[in-house]
Amino acid sequence: MYFLTEEEKQKLVRGLLPKSRKNQVVEELRGWNWNQPPLEPIYQKSLALYEIAGKYCPTGRDLYLRKVEGVKTKWNQAMIRGVIFHNTLTNLLVTAKKLIYLHGVEGLTRIMADLKEPDFEALESWQKRIDDDFYLQLKEKVELIWEFEYNRLVFRLQDLLAKQPYIGVDSLASLTIPITVEQKLDGSFLGLSQYLSADAFNFSEPMILDLKFGQPRDFHKLTITGYALVMEAIYSFPVSIGAIIYPEFKQGRLAIKKEFQVIDDELRQWFIEERDEKMRMVNEEIDPGVADNCYQSCPYYQECQ
Ligand code: SF4
Secondary structure, three states: OOOOOHHHHHHHHHHHHHHHHHOOOOHHHOHHHOOOOOOOOOOOOOEOHHHHHOOOOOOOHHHHHHHOOOOOOOOOHHHHHHHHHHHHHHHHHHHHHHHHHHHOOOOHHHHHHHHHOOOOHHHHOOHHHOOHHHHHHHHHHHHHHHHHHHHHHHHHHHHHHHHOOOOOHHHHHHHHOOEEEEEEEOOHHHOEOOOEEEEEEEOOOOEEEEEOOOOOOHHHHHHHHHHHHHHHHHHOOOOOEEEEEEEEEEOOEEEEEEEEEEOOHHHHHHHHHHHHHHHHHHHOOOOOOOOOOOOOOOOOHHHHO
8 A cells, every 4th residue: 555556656756756846845844943943842741743633623622631631542443443454554564574584585486375364463452342243344354455465565576576587685675665664753853752653654755654544634634744844853854745545445445545745834834833732732731622513433522522
């Protein structure tokens, strides 16, 4: 899912990259300027990135309840589904990398055989906490995700070996999977948690990738913007493009939609405003009140209603 198709690469190279170079980001909104306004954090207590970027609750009371009142999150089905699918994909990519190193460039048949069977570890870790129907629904989808990504990986391996017959194992691993999954990042320069974890970072094109199993929402752009700012703060190189990946299960098949985004001044400004507002709420313990339009599956529904 994290891999770009040929059409997407063209779109990136001919469309988004030139556009991002033309739309110069204002210097003060680059992450490496974290030590001066407007990026410099005003408050002490740090937040996780999802706490800033998640705007499912219209007033942000979910964050207030969790951070100020100490209310425990009651995981809903969408959250459980998301974490299982994310972890399944991570397991697959990490296992594939290990197998490439283990069996080497001559070991394609072994790699394919060892990787083919889905790993249900992420799903099984939830088995005792979810009902059987839900478990079976998820199992079917985990199989679909695995099969889809397995086929993409095998294609990439075969393609690379055909084009580069003298390739070494390290190059084979990094070109087949040019992605770091669950990239750990220290966001403390920007008032964020020290232990952030981006879904994936594509190092063949410096780009943050975020996977969302759910309906597209405008505020999803805040996640890739936040990670881009953190990457810039840590590594001092520009990260101007991100992509949000929306997998969808349709009639037993998987459809993947990717939304590419230039991380421009407007998005950066939006992220900083959200951060400041939410940090203020938590640090000054301000209850923003119950929203008028709460969603039924909100993990804090009982608490608020
Ligand atoms: S129940 Fe409503 S106000 Fe409370 S956290 Fe959920 S969405 Fe926000």
